[in-house]
Amino acid sequence: MASCPVCGVDLPAPRGPRPRRYCSRACQGKAYRARQRQHSVHRAAAADEPGLLARYADVPSLELADRLALAARRLAGALTAGQGPDDADLDLLARIPVVLAARARRAVPMPAATVRPGTETSRDDTGPARARPAMPAAKPGQGTPAGRDAPTEAVVDMAARRKRSAATGTETARNHAAQGAPDASPVARIARTSRDDPAAAAPAPRGIELRPQKLAKKKARAVVDAAELVRHPEHRDNHQWILRSGDTVLGYVEPTYGGASRSGRNGWTGRLGGSRGRRCTTRDGAAADLAARWVRLVTAVPTRTLTGD
Structure with a gap:
């Protein structure tokens, strides 16, 4: 049996799964x-x-x-x-x-600083010795003007890089200017002889087809006939159904609450945009009411507001 490491007394039985280390x-x-x-x-x-x-x-x-x-x-x-x-x-x-x-x-010696050949050491007042590259010696027979130093390879290389970058920047600016320049043949403007005369329709941009705002009733009926109810992706949370025809979403059908049943529902209603329809007893009835309201909306003649000059 294990004993206490402090007093040497036998350890009592543990109260939990972990064993005791001390007796008290x-x-x-x-x-x-x-x-x-x-x-x-x-x-x-x-x-x-x-x-x-x-x-x-x-x-x-x-x-x-x-x-x-x-x-x-x-x-x-x-x-x-x-x-x-x-x-x-x-x-x-x-x-x-x-x-x-x-x-x-203290017995291990500190590593001494190694100086590569061809370099000179310089010591500042506030730091240790540093190695700096030695200046290349001038070749015999090549004189330099008085008061001027002989250009090094680094200076020549830097000047060449500046020339190349300047040439590249000029070419890039020319390309941007060519892309952003307006077309040489602009569309001719249509002149109006009088303010009372109706203005001619401007040509539509390429790729955009002119469509009327009002949808024909025959096409609207065809869309409604092909519509079906599908579950909403978050049906488990909002209990909604989507009334759609192909890629066209007509609206949403959702339950209404306030009844005395166990689920609290008392019917179904269709939601078109931000407005809700009448309450129906079945889901299919709410879908039919939603489809009828959608047809009336898309086939209605758009209203025009007359304003005086």
Whole structure:
């Protein structure tokens, strides 16, 4: 049976699926405080690195490693036997690794900066030495005018790139201007002799067919005859049906509520745009009423408003 790591008493039976680690809250708090002291010792040892180096300055690294191994062995034996750890061993385990790590960092030499051949080093007042490319030597027999420096390859290359970009920008601007220019043969305007004379119809743009606003009754009846009721994509939420003929949507048929039935419905109605029709007892009746209202709407003569000049 498992025992408490703090006091050594046998652990009681667990109350849930997770096994107990301590016999009581007091032992749990004691173990927590011990862990906090151990963490604080480690943090203090890491912060007091210069003092530790001065303290163990005369002790060789091999002797420190032997002390660390001996303290770790004693600590492992105490844990195996179910006893509490010794504070001296914990102190050694916290301080000696810090000393060894600091000695290792100081023993590793810093990598020196490598300077490539053909470069010169320059040192500023606020920074380390930096490498800069050396200026190319002038070829013998090539003189330069007084007060002027010899052009480098970078300057020549930059000037060539600027010329190419300027030529490309000019060509692009010409193409845009050619595309945006108006047609050389504009459509002739139709002159009106008098304000009282009826204006001639302007030619329709290409691809647009002139259609009257009023739909013939025969065509409207054909559309209605081919119409059918289909479920709305969100029928489970809004309980609506769509009255459509091919790709033409005539309207929507939805239930009305307010009855005494279990579902609360008391009929059906058709919705054409933002207006609702009369309440019908069946869904097909509401669809027929919606189709009749749609026919009256599309076959009605558009009204014209006369305004004075």
